[in-house]
Amino acid sequence: MTKFVRLLRTAGPFAxxxxxxxxxxxxxxxxxVAEKLSLDAAKILVPAxxxxxxxxxxxxxxxxxxxxxxxxxxxxxxxxxRLKAASYLVGLINxxxxxxxxxxxxxxxxxxxxxxxxxxxxxxxAVDLGMLFLLAGLGTALTASDNVAVQTGVVAxxxxxxVGGFVLMRVPGSLGPLERLRELALFRAVRxxxxxxLLELGILRLAFVTSFMAxxxxxxxxxxxxxxxxxxxxxxxxxxxxAILPIAFSGLGTGQAAFTxxxxxxxxxxxxxxxxxxxxxxxxxxxxxxxxVFAREYTREALAAAHEADA
Numbered sequence: 001m002t003k004f005v006r007l008l009r010t011a012g013p014f015a016x017x018x019x020x021x022x023x024x025x026x027x028x029x030x031x032x033v034a035e036k037l038s039l040d041a042a043k044i045l046v047p048a049x050x051x052x053x054x055x056x057x058x059x060x061x062x063x064x065x066x067x068x069x070x071x072x073x074x075x076x077x078x079x080x081x082r083l084k085a086a087s088y089l090v091g092l093i094n095x096x097x098x099x100x101x102x103x104x105x106x107x108x109x110x111x112x113x114x115x116x117x118x119x120x121x122x123x124x125x126a127v128d129l130g131m132l133f134l135l136a137g138l139g140t141a142l143t144a145s146d147n148v149a150v151q152t153g154v155v156a157x158x159x160x161x162x163v164g165g166f167v168l169m170r171v172p173g174s175l176g177p178l179e180r181l182r183e184l185a186l187f188r189a190v191r192x193x194x195x196x197x198l199l200e201l202g203i204l205r206l207a208f209v210t211s212f213m214a215x216x217x218x219x220x221x222x223x224x225x226x227x228x229x230x231x232x233x234x235x236x237x238x239x240x241x242x243a244i245l246p247i248a249f250s251g252l253g254t255g256q257a258a259f260t261x262x263x264x265x266x267x268x269x270x271x272x273x274x275x276x277x278x279x280x281x282x283x284x285x286x287x288x289x290x291x292x293v294f295a296r297e298y299t300r301e302a303l304a305a306a307h308e309a310d311a
Contacts, residue, residue: 013093013249020253024260028270036223036274044222045278052215053286057294059208060084066197066204067120067189068110075110082294083109089291092284096246099125115185123189126162127201131209132237133158139233166190212240216279223275225267235262252280 025033061081068075083105091098099121106117137155168175168182169190175182182191193201216236220227227235242258243251259276260269267275 013247016247017249017253020248020257024253024256024273028273032270033274033277036271037278041222041275041278045219045282048215048218048222049282049286052211053290055211056208057081057084057290059204059211063124063201063204063208064106064120066200067123067193068106068112075106079109085290085294087291088287092250092287095244113185116188119186119189122186123193124201124205126165126190127198127205128209130159130162131202131206132240133162134206135209135213135233136237139230139237142230143228143234213237219275219279220263220266222278223267223271225263225271225275227263227266231266238262250280250284252284255280 058077058081061077061084064080064084065075065077068080083102086105087098087102090101100118103114103118103121106112106120107114110117112120133155137159140155168178169187181187213233213236216239217227217229217232220232239255239258239262243255245251245254248254256273256276260272263272266272
């Protein structure tokens with residue numbers, strides 16, 4: 001990979017975030033946005049962020065432990081938590097870099113091949129996406145939105161694609177030309193993980209996604225925005241899907257644009273922008289601190305892992 005391409009991939013997300021944020025703030029009265037950032041809102045949001053940070057890191061560690069095969073280098077919960085925490089620092093740039101760094105750290109610390117480690121991370125991400133679509137489907141079924149037909153189609157399509165891919169990976173017999181693709185080590189975790197472990201993983205990831213949506217509800221509540229639960233679940237699913245796209249720095253800018261759009265019925269754009277910025281920067285600060293405080297011994301290794309995964 002040339003230096004120019006590396007520079008573009010590194011600087012691109014920052015440029016996208018800056019451009020979108022400048023556009024949003026120029027369109028709104030930024031002074032009114034600043035006025036919404038009150039101490040009262042912080043008193044509600046900060047404890048919620050700390051609680052989510054602790055719970056989410058525990059869920060991430062338990063998920064990794066359940067999926068890493070038992071061997072002489074069995075991964076324990078404490079080590080898994082530190083590995084995930086270290087990957088937070090790289091994941092702040094974008095989701096894919098964080099996933100790559102975690103894969104390399106798993107390879108080194110859990111004795112997995114890089115492909116197997118990446119397969120574990122891929123499976124967790126796929127289940128997260130499935131839980132997101134599942135909750136969005138439940139929310140859609142309980143709403144009376146004018147766009148319910150479109151929402152239902154998108155959710156059904158997402159669930160069908162994930163379930164279809166899972167079935168394709170595990171169906172007995174040969175897939176013909178696709179068999180070589182299915183046999184890749186990258187998909188070993190999807191193929192070989194027992195149904196019991198997959199069920200446990202589904203419960204863990206449902207708890208993770210639900211806790212993230214609960215954090216979204218608390219954020220809106222802190223800024224005196226009241227959204228029905230079903231609507232919040234559907235709309236926050238949209239925000240989450242947009243924010244994880246690896247085109248912006250930690251979803252900044254793109255997440256705010258999606259947030260102000262989907263919740264525009266419930267509050268002014270200035271209020272929504274203030275709430276979204278508070279949530280995004282709160283998550284950024286929290287994850288950076290977790291990475292620095294709880295995974296100092298892995299921080300340099302995580303950064304090196306990101307370069308290795310990106311090479």
